[in-house]
Amino acid sequence: MITPSTPTPNTNRPLASxxxxxxxxxxxxxxxxxxxxxxxxxxxxxxxxxEYDSVWLFITEHKTSDRTPYVDSLEGDTLHMQGQRLGRTDALIKDHRLRGLELLVFYRKAKYEHPFAGFRYEGIFNYHSHTGSTPTSFVLNRSQATANEDFSHEIGRQLDNQGDFNPNDLRDARTRVLSSIVRRRGQPQFRKQLLEAYQGRCAVTACPLQQVLEAAHIHPYLGAETNVVSNGLLLRTDLHTLFDLGLWWINPVSLRIEISEVLMGGEYGSIEGRSLALPKNESEHPSRSALEFRRSAIANR
Known part of the structure; x- marks a missing residue:
């Protein structure tokens, strides 16, 4: 079993995060x-x-004329940044997992985007890759824990903005609930295609109850071009959530399920090693390159 997680720091120092x-x-x-x-x-x-097992990255996308014109940008959960000209701190970024260091990103579009030239704390990021030197160009990905926290905060904010419960507004409430279910299940046409390909059964448990079956993307959704059956799985609601959280994934060679230590010993431990149910049409089988991409992305968190 692979356990794709950030190594535990090998010192007793605290984490600044x-x-x-x-x-x-x-x-x-x-x-x-x-x-x-x-x-x-x-x-x-x-x-x-x-005094901490932490490295801070202060990113200003649009620099003032008196600063070194490093090329940096934050696009969603991906940070593109250049290291120092002489590369003296490159190893802190490349080897942060081996050193037990967390990378914390403080970001702003411009120096005075926030009061008193402040930065928005974006959370923990992990090294993904690098190219070149003097300066080295790095690609970092936001850790899943950070991304989930950010998403949860946004959902909480939206719920707060809905106001107090109104017993006279049940029709509107039902509309919001149904809309939420539709969004969670996935794009209707994509879900319909997966229901047909997997004969209306969960690819892991064979659950036939369509009310709890959802369209899951293997490679994250990036528009209509990712809504193809070979980039999807038909999953029961709870398994879809755990899949998106990176707590289980599929071996791209054996097509067997592998799970995180978080699920070991619990009710979901039984899915480890289980073979994925496949569509009859081979062209609709899960893309092995997409499965490898997801497994690698989880391992690099």
Missing amino acids: ERLKQGSIYTRKDLSAIYAIKDASLNNGIFRLK
């Missing part, structure tokens, strides 16, 4: 006060916090 709130705005002065930092290198774009 435990004292930060994702989505909040922090200035360097704020951070200096919170962590009692007197090191002037806090003003650098890449800062190693000495």
